[in-house]
Amino acid sequence: CKMDKDENLGPGCDVTIAEINSINKKIRKDIVSLVNTDFFRYFKFDPFKKCTFWENNDGICFSRSCAVDVVEDWAKLPEYWQPEVLGSLANDSTNENETHHTAEDDASFLNELCNNNNNKNNQLDINNDLNYYDINDFLNKDAVLVDLSKNPERFTGYGGQEAGQIWKSIYAENCFSSDEADTCLAKDAFYRIVSGLHASIGTHLSNDHLDTTTGEWGPDLDLFMARVGNFPERVSNIYFNYAIVAKSLWKIKPYLKELDFCNSYDNSVKQKIINIVSQLDSRIFDEDLMFKDDYDASIKDDFRSRFKNVTKIMDCVHCDRCKMWGKVQTTGYATSLKILFELNEADEESRQQVVNRLTKFELISLLNTFNRLSTSIQSINNFETLYNERVNGE
Numbered sequence: 001c002k003m004d005k006d007e008n009l010g011p012g013c014d015v016t017i018a019e020i021n022s023i024n025k026k027i028r029k030d031i032v033s034l035v036n037t038d039f040f041r042y043f044k045f046d047p048f049k050k051c052t053f054w055e056n057n058d059g060i061c062f063s064r065s066c067a068v069d070v071v072e073d074w075a076k077l078p079e080y081w082q083p084e085v086l087g088s089l090a091n092d093s094t095n096e097n098e099t100h101h102t103a104e105d106d107a108s109f110l111n112e113l114c115n116n117n118n119n120k121n122n123q124l125d126i127n128n129d130l131n132y133y134d135i136n137d138f139l140n141k142d143a144v145l146v147d148l149s150k151n152p153e154r155f156t157g158y159g160g161q162e163a164g165q166i167w168k169s170i171y172a173e174n175c176f177s178s179d180e181a182d183t184c185l186a187k188d189a190f191y192r193i194v195s196g197l198h199a200s201i202g203t204h205l206s207n208d209h210l211d212t213t214t215g216e217w218g219p220d221l222d223l224f225m226a227r228v229g230n231f232p233e234r235v236s237n238i239y240f241n242y243a244i245v246a247k248s249l250w251k252i253k254p255y256l257k258e259l260d261f262c263n264s265y266d267n268s269v270k271q272k273i274i275n276i277v278s279q280l281d282s283r284i285f286d287e288d289l290m291f292k293d294d295y296d297a298s299i300k301d302d303f304r305s306r307f308k309n310v311t312k313i314m315d316c317v318h319c320d321r322c323k324m325w326g327k328v329q330t331t332g333y334a335t336s337l338k339i340l341f342e343l344n345e346a347d348e349e350s351r352q353q354v355v356n357r358l359t360k361f362e363l364i365s366l367l368n369t370f371n372r373l374s375t376s377i378q379s380i381n382n383f384e385t386l387y388n389e390r391v392n393g394e
């Protein structure tokens, strides 16, 4: 990518791409190890939740048309390469070999996990909902438990018109009513978050791509360039999202010691998070530039409800694995936005409202989203090396 790595990322970010690359190298080992701990590798979501945005959204994509723009002739490919297989969930979290839980208590495992602390002050107050996602996502009885580490985000063959319609609806949410300067800042941030998510997904599917001629999984440089690398703005939006999530983690640093990640491994999990957060600094993003006064409060309400719609649009995604990672990441951004825009550290009540009420699902999605971005940045650095090797004929 022809980008200036020493230039700041844009409004609100007093940090360069080169600096984020360097932070990311330092935290990489801890974030990977963190998302593989018992607390962080399980997620709950409802794959059957009704899509409320349009009619005729008959669930799973069984049609080859989902994938026309990726592979020309799916019918000739083996069964295990079909989009409905690649995009399905390998949910064997009921695996009896695992010592910490059994099939019978599978559903209650995550419910029990750290119940003592995370639910302590967690009476949901629907009338005072500061959430940027739909809280019903995690309360629904049809929600299933998935082991994220067994369902990596990678190429699934999901695409074509259906995926295009989802992206179109997501971008259409960025439609604020006024064009005042502050609205523009909010609009710009909203666009960057969505585009950064889109580009991050594009990076993962290019990095973990199925070569249908050899049957091997691996990075596809041409695909990465076509989706992300040839668009410096998209690359920059991934870094912007990294800055947003990193700043929200930085902001809850003083309260981390009060959070509990379960008895026996509580300390080691906490230590990993502290190692990560201590590599971050507040310059990475300045949330105070947005929503400064009373007028801005209404823009903030608008922003919140529009972002909530983005999290709900995930219910319309046809490919289960894409939907799951879509939920993880939109909930992760929603949690970051709540911490950035609703937590006023000087105000005890705001602290109680936001930090004390953080649920395990918010923490799980927040840290997994950070890992998704961290992985994207590592892949971008690798793709850059591959690109330079190609250009220099090595």
Ligand code: FAD
Residues within 6 Å of the ligand: 069, 153, 154, 155, 156, 157, 158, 159, 160, 163, 164, 166, 167, 194, 195, 196, 198, 199, 200, 201, 202, 205, 227, 234, 314, 317, 321, 322, 323, 325, 326
């Ligand atoms: P799309 O990526 O569908 O994009 C549509 C249009 O948006 C493009 O033509 C372009 O004009 C514009 N655009 C593209 N990228 C950006 C950007 N970063 N910023 C701004 N504008 C942009 N596929 C997988 O293989 N694995 C997955 O895990 C996966 N997860 C998904 C999750 C969700 C929520 C969705 C909606 C889709 C997911 N997909 C996944 C599908 C994938 O995102 C693409 O839609 C698909 O690969 C087809 O890509 P495309 O090139 O046709 O354009």
